[in-house]
Amino acid sequence: MKYDDYFRSELTRLKDEGNYRVFADLERERGAFPKARNHIDDAVRDVTIWCSNDYLGMGQNPEVLAAMHEALDTVGAGAGGTRNISGTTHHHVLLERELADLHGKEAALLFTSGYVSNWATLGTLGAKIPGLVILSDALNHASMIEGIRHSKAQKVIWKHNDLDDLEAHLMALPANAPKLIAFESVYSMDGDIAPIKEICDLADRYNAMTYLDEVHAVGMYGPRGGGIAEREGLMDRIDIIEGTLGKAFGVVGGYIAASADLVDFVRSFASGFIFTTALPPAVAAGACASIRHLKASAAERDLQKDKVAKVREKLDEIGIPHIPNPSHIIPVMVGDPVKCKFISDTLMDQFGIYIQPINYPTVPKGTERLRITPGPVHSEADIERLVGALCTLWTQCQLARQPLAAQ
DSSP: OOHHHHHHHHHHHHHHHTOOOOOOOEEEOTTTTTEEEEEETTEEEEEEEOSOSOTTOGGGOHHHHHHHHHHHHHHOSOOOSOHHHHOOOHHHHHHHHHHHHHHTOSEEEEESSHHHHHHHHHHHHHHHSTTOEEEEETTOOHHHHHHHHHHTOEEEEEOTTOHHHHHHHHHHSOTTSOEEEEEESBOTTTOOBOOHHHHHHHHHHTTEEEEEEOTTTTTTSSTTSOOHHHHTTOGGGOSEEEEESSSTTSSOOEEEEEOHHHHHHHHHHOHHHHTSOOOOHHHHHHHHHHHHHHHHOOHHHHHHHHHHHHHHHHHHHTTOOBOOOSSSOEEEEOOOHHHHHHHHHHHHHHHOEEOOEEOTTTSOTTOOEEEEOOOTTOOHHHHHHHHHHHHHHHHHTTOOOOOGGGO
16 A cells, blocks of 8 residues: 555545645734734735634733743743653642632642543543443534543433433433433534533433533633533532633633542543643643633623624624524534635635634534634724625625525
8 A cells, every 4th residue: 555645645535525624824913812923935914813712812811921921930831741750730739729619619630631631531431430321412522522432431322402312311221320421511613502401400310420511611601700500500510520721711721620539530540641741830820810810800701792792793784694502603604615615715815814614524514614703802893804704705605695584
């Protein structure tokens, strides 16, 4: 076999299908986000970012930057290795306390990313709890799917947000079988929200644990940014809350929050925690500052909601189809991979607007989209420019529009 020929042919196939991913070389401007510089060969152009998961602009927050600078100047760059070998830095301890408090749990545990926290926790619980059956929502994130697969535990996939289907699967399992229901609060591609209370009711009825991925909700919802479960007053009913530091909190890293025994169990057995270098102390310090700020301040969340509503209103006025949902994510539906990439490329090249196309396999074929995430940092002028550009390109691509009454 000629390996490079195979690699090349598969990449060519991706390009022909419109599913080949091109990364934009971006340099964010401190204090000016969502503005950024786009490097192309030897040239540089100014762009506005409309698809960042730094939902509240906390990656630019002065308190976060100051905390990171102070930690860097005080303790240096790296953590020195794994926490099992090199020790736990005090910044990790402080951050885990802050996270446990955020979610009303006894303890929390840091990981290097949200992906790793899902993979390691679900993989460990599935592998170590004898006979555990994991019931996974059909639209769970790849990291959850991989963790469950890696665990080799029995898995049951239930229809997305379908309580009847979930209960049917729970009823079919032996009453004494240990069970874990794994689901998300805000689903990142459609922006819909899980019926958390009803899932918890089923978990109580069938003696199942609950595992809630809040990565797209932490910082964004609830009076202190604890997520949808906090907003709904349900954190105490969730056994394991998983979150990220890399989205609304503006830094990087993942975590779980749960009982002290469960957290200690994962800490003691999860290879994805034991054998990986810990987060740099400066990152932990920045995350701590971000969480503390958003616990006390609702200003960023309030302004972000206002910008989301304005973008939706403007899209409705010109008939651009987008999925209605109760979250901060606006999926603008294109439905064609080639046109989706063309629109994305043209937005960047002609309008200075960066929105990455979302194509298969991230979303099913035929549901290709632009995933727009308005933030408190977007100006009224930014919104007008975005909507005007989409209006022009919708016409150019001969895409269908929705009558206002149908939206």
